[in-house]
Amino acid sequence: MNTPADAPSVPRHGARETHDRERLARRMVPGLLAIAATLAYGLLGSQQFRNLIARSWDLGIFTQLARAYGELRAPIVPIKGDEVNLLGDHFHPLLVLLAPVWWAWPSGEALLWVQALLFGLSAIPLTRLAIDRLGPRLGCLAGAAYVFSFGLQAAASVQFHEIAFAVPLLALSLTALLRDRHLASVLWAAPLVFVKEDLGLTVALLGVLIALRHRSHRGAGIALTGWGAGWFVLSTFVILPLLNTAGQYDYTDNLGSPLEVFWPPMKWLTVLMLLLAAGLIGGRSPLIALMLPTLAWRFTGTVEFYWDWYWHYNAVLMPIAMAAMLDALGDRRTGRATAWWRRDAPLPVRRIRVTAVAASAAVTLLLGSAMPVLDVVRPSRWEPTWRAEHATAALEAVPDDSVLAVDITLMAPAVPEHDVQWLHGPNERVPDCVLSDHYAFSWGGDPPQDPAIWAQQQWAAEFRTDFEGGGFTVVCQP
Structure with a gap:
């Protein structure tokens, strides 16, 4: 017969086992998801490359850029035109990091694996945060839903773009912000202005959110806002026209009337899919506003590819969706309430978290066989083309x-x-x-x-x- 002193030993032992399982999940699962995603997206790229699948001329363009950087030359890309400097097309000086890749593996296939690796790495900080906040089961599911989300799969399918470098930077910055590591958040966000010119607006808006939500770090937020806005203006209106052979920013003509932002309905479908990726509840987080700069130029654009869910443009929005969902769901360890949580009316918190994570996963699962990464496990896709x-x-x-x-x-x-x-x-x-x-x-x-x-x-x-x-x-x- 147990004595009163012995009675608490069972729950303490159970709590210790639970803690050990959580610690093991936190250590192992993020890395395993990163490896799985890197292999899946990398193999998809190799499959396409060897079967002569070319979605557009972009892979050729960036392969030519990588070769130029690898040969320590300016990124002159004749595919776009004689003497065309690709830094006058989009502002992406961070792509100089492709030079060592070219030295090791001078092939366009290498760029596909670089993108796969960057997508995979982005899952590590976000999945760790999800496990900490939601527990090992929901956290692991949320991490898997993120790294195999429709936005990342579509981007991998249409092959390499500069936005691949933005995905892990956003993941690291937003994870640091939700962990109250504001300086780290600022430092991870700062290089985004060197990935693509429009991301300066995203960086600026992140600075505004930091300044408004965290008064003790208002100075850092204001500095980040100035950094992002400054580089957006400098790159778009000075650097790009200066390096452009026509002396202009090439994509101004792709912008239509603001009155067309809400039409055609395809745009609303994209918005719905993004909200589902954020578990719907993520729409209550201020972080969801970070999608607005990207959606603004896309939805005012006259190019149909900008509006759809199936291209690379949603990749940079996937870390934002995940972070917004985790922000809105709060932290199980502290019981911290968020904006949607009424303190005077207890809610079925567990059910809400399960529903949100399920919605995030469902938006990809519902697409089923249309998801490109499944081609990796289809034997017929590995058969060499007759050509x-x-x-x-x-x-x-x-x-x-x-x-x-x-x-x-x-x-x-x-x-x-x-x-x-x-x-x-x-x-x-x-x-x-x-x-x-x-x-x-x-x-x-x-x-x-x-x-x-x-x-x-x-x-x-x-x-x-x-x-x-x-x-x-x-x-x-x-």
């Missing part, structure tokens, strides 16, 4: 270091060995060779019957056919 050998032969038919005009299909693979420009680009240089793809979407379904004749008409020079097979044709000057 692979022809593509290799076509590239080998082009002499090294040639000025090569190429279709989007083989643009990125051609960059390491050639001076590449787009076959349909504005370049004035006459290429040494032209590599066309009969099946490329850039032809609009009407490819030329004889690429050699087409090239002669295009550049007023003589070309002969050196290779033909698999839909690829290589024509070079004699």
Whole structure:
């Protein structure tokens, strides 16, 4: 028979076991999620690269930029046009970090793995925070819902963009803010202005939130606001026009009337998906306002890709959605109430947290088989395309270091060995060779019957056919 002194031993032992499980989950799960996401997104990239899947010319553009930085040159990218400095297209000097990557692995495939790694790493701070605030089970589920969210999966599917560097920086900054480490939050947010010019507005707004919510750190918030706003103005209205071959900011023409912000309905679907990613309850957190600068330029834009959920533009919003949800759900350890919590009316807190995390996961799960990362586990997707050998032969038919005009299909693979420009680009240089793809979407379904004749008409020079097979044709000057 237990004595009164012995009675408390069971709950103490149970509490210790619970604590040990939580500590193990906190140590292991974030890293495992990071590894899983890195492998999934990296393998998806390799699968696409080797099966000649090119969503756009962007991978070729950034591969050419990485090569320029790797060769310690200015980021001149002839794919965009003769003597085009990509720092005059978008302001992303942080991409100079790709130089060591190029030294180790000079291939566009390497950029896909870099993006995968950056997405994976972003899960570590956010998942640890989720475990601390929600407990190991809900926290692990929230971390998984984040790192395989629709925004990150879509970005991985459409291949590399500069925003990959913004995702872990936002995750680290917002996690530090929710842990009341304000200086760390400011320092992690500051480099975002060097990822893309519009992120200066996001940084500025984060500074405003810090100044308003944390009066003891008002100075740091004001400084961050000035830093973000200053770099936005400087990069958009001074640096980009200065480095642009046309002396302008190229994307002003893509902006429409503010009256069109709320139409078509596709925009509302995107907003709903973002709110679901934030567990709906995240809409009550002030942090959700950090989405507004990105959504503002996207929804006033006239390009349909800006509005949709399926492109890379939502990737930078995923850390914001996760942080906003964790902010709104409060902290189970302290019982700290948040804005939506009425102190005079107890709420089924556990049920609310479960519902929020479930909503965050459901927005991706409901898309089911449409999610691109599932291609990694589909054996048929790993079968080599019948065109692979022809593509290799076509590239080998082009002499090294040639000025090569190429279709989007083989643009990125051609960059390491050639001076590449787009076959349909504005370049004035006459290429040494032209590599066309009969099946490329850039032809609009009407490819030329004889690429050699087409090239002669295009550049007023003589070309002969050196290779033909698999839909690829290589024509070079004699």
